[in-house]
Amino acid sequence: MPSPPIDEAAPQPVGIVERLVRDDVDRKRFLKMAGGAGAASFGAFVLAACGSSKKTASTAAAPVATSSTSSTSSNATGDLAILNYALTLEYLETEFYAKVVASGLFSGKVGSLIKDFGRQEATHVEALKGAVMKLGGTPVAKPAGKFPISSASQVAKLAYTVENLGAAAYLGQAANIQNAEVLAAALAIHTVEARHAATLGTLVKKSVTPEGAFAAPADMPTVLAAVKPFLA
Amino acid sequence: MHHILNLDEIDTDGAVREAAEEVSGDTRLSFLKKAAVAGGAAMSGGAVLSALAPSALAATGHGRPPGSFGRGDIGILNYALTLEYLEAAFYNGATAANLPLSPQAAAFLKVVTKDENEHVQFLKGALGSKAAKSPKFDFKGTNTNAAMFMKTAQVLENTGVHAYSGQALNITHPKYVKAAVSILTIEARHASVIGLLNDASGEAITPDGAFDTPLTASKVLAAVKGTGFIVG
Numbered sequence: 001m002p003s004p005p006i007d008e009a010a011p012q013p014v015g016i017v018e019r020l021v022r023d024d025v026d027r028k029r030f031l032k033m034a035g036g037a038g039a040a041s042f043g044a045f046v047l048a049a050c051g052s053s054k055k056t057a058s059t060a061a062a063p064v065a066t067s068s069t070s071s072t073s074s075n076a077t078g079d080l081a082i083l084n085y086a087l088t089l090e091y092l093e094t095e096f097y098a099k100v101v102a103s104g105l106f107s108g109k110v111g112s113l114i115k116d117f118g119r120q121e122a123t124h125v126e127a128l129k130g131a132v133m134k135l136g137g138t139p140v141a142k143p144a145g146k147f148p149i150s151s152a153s154q155v156a157k158l159a160y161t162v163e164n165l166g167a168a169a170y171l172g173q174a175a176n177i178q179n180a181e182v183l184a185a186a187l188a189i190h191t192v193e194a195r196h197a198a199t200l201g202t203l204v205k206k207s208v209t210p211e212g213a214f215a216a217p218a219d220m221p222t223v224l225a226a227v228k229p230f231l232a
Numbered sequence: 233m234h235h236i237l238n239l240d241e242i243d244t245d246g247a248v249r250e251a252a253e254e255v256s257g258d259t260r261l262s263f264l265k266k267a268a269v270a271g272g273a274a275m276s277g278g279a280v281l282s283a284l285a286p287s288a289l290a291a292t293g294h295g296r297p298p299g300s301f302g303r304g305d306i307g308i309l310n311y312a313l314t315l316e317y318l319e320a321a322f323y324n325g326a327t328a329a330n331l332p333l334s335p336q337a338a339a340f341l342k343v344v345t346k347d348e349n350e351h352v353q354f355l356k357g358a359l360g361s362k363a364a365k366s367p368k369f370d371f372k373g374t375n376t377n378a379a380m381f382m383k384t385a386q387v388l389e390n391t392g393v394h395a396y397s398g399q400a401l402n403i404t405h406p407k408y409v410k411a412a413v414s415i416l417t418i419e420a421r422h423a424s425v426i427g428l429l430n431d432a433s434g435e436a437i438t439p440d441g442a443f444d445t446p447l448t449a450s451k452v453l454a455a456v457k458g459t460g461f462i463v464g
Contacts, residue, residue, distance in 0.1 A: 109433075112433075113432070113434060116434035116438065120438060120441065123441070171413060174400075174409065174410065174413045175406050175409055175410050175413075180401050183400070183401060184400075185443075187413065187416070187444075187446075188397065188445070189442070190416075190417065190420075191393055191417065191419075191420035191444040192420075192438055192442055192443065192444055194421050194424070195420050195421065195423065195424035195427075195438050196424070196438075197421065198420070198422070198424045198425050199424045201421075201425075202336065202425050202428055202429070203428075208421050208422075209343060209347060209418055212346075212347070212350070213351060213415075213418055214411070214414045214418065215414045215415075215417035215418055217410075217414070
């Protein structure tokens with residue numbers, strides 16, 4: 001039974017990833033911040049890295065998550081930083097799907113899939129929060145997101161972009177993760193992001209394997225730059 | 233069709249159960265015993281959260297392919313290569329058969345045929361003179377009949393996901409970890425697309441829910457042997 005395709009003829013999605021990836025100034029700024037994160041908490045790092053370059057105060061108001069108790073781990077480096085980074089992305093995805101579901105733009109089988117995907121992202125949030133705490137860290141605060149939601153086609157394409165970014169983000173960290181259990185968890189989540197991305201790709205008639213037979217990873221600065229427009 | 237497909241459904245001669253008892257010098261009984269010793273944690277449903285518990289640490293590093301594939305990373309790459317040989321041959325046969333597929337299914341076949349052949353080439357290149365030779369296959373008509381092709385492809389792709397994720401933590405060389413995870417992503421993308429085309433349900437697209445479950449090599453090889461696709 002063929003899947004219900006989504007009408008292609010709606011406004012083009014923002015080429016967010018492509019645009020920010022090519023933006024040298026932004027990229028350099030994020031790379032610098034990533035390198036200079038030092039002892040700052042990861043929460044502060046993410047918010048600073050993602051915050052607008054304009055002078056306006058971030059509404060996220062930097063609830064700085066200081067790792068106050070753990071003597072052996074720092075939120076700023078290593079697996080905890082990666083987990084909190086993943087948690088930030090999953091928070092945004094969860095909020096995105098919640099808003100899409102609330103918009104009522106999707107019904108039937110696609111609507112049901114969108115709900116499934118949203119529930120799975122919420123499950124990832126809970127798993128990652130648990131993982132951060134098990135490693136003795138403090139889960140990063142939930143960021144406030146903002147997402148353009150106008151038509152089913154635009155939203156599905158945005159979801160495709162977001163899921164591809166999520167899959168690439170996990171791929172980009174796989175070789176950096178030290179703890180085997182954390183790696184197992186990241187991989188188990190990562191393939192689900194890839195499944196979402198390819199499903200959406202089919203629905204919006206875009207490539208299900210945009211990089212061909214070998215998926216390309218995305219590093220942290222690239223991903224943070226790409227999600228910046230979705231932070232309120 | 234609203235249930236998850238499994239290999240039993242394409243087991244054309246009812247050999248799955250018997251074959252599972254005697255695969256690769258590892259009986260199902262001994263597998264179950266080993267799984268019990270390992271707590272079964274990393275290899276069963278709901279694995280991720282329990283795997284994050286320190287008590288489950290011992291569960292990693294299990295489920296390697298048997299020594300007949302070679303030692304260490306070589307063995308894992310040859311195991312992957314064997315599965316890729318199978319997928320590539322299956323799709324090459326389906327392509328040659330000019331199956332009456334829907335446009336979306338035809339597009340899927342084109343992508344997977346290209347990707348799986350590239351995976352074969354990559355792994356052969358990585359292994360060089362240590363590369364395993366391709367087995368001989370008999371797909372028993374499952375890739376020359378459109379309906380059987382669609383069902384079987386879904387099973388094969390999900391098996392690929394479970395096989396790669398089951399070995400990701402066993403690979404030593406970072407270069408191969410990256411390659412395996414990159415290929416893993418692609419298998420997951422393929423699996424979700426064929427799931428969508430077959431059923432368009434959450435169960436078909438994300439059969440394990442929010443976390444993909446790894447499988448041990450002995451389980452994967454038992455399932456593959458059960459199909460009877462490898463004939464020499």
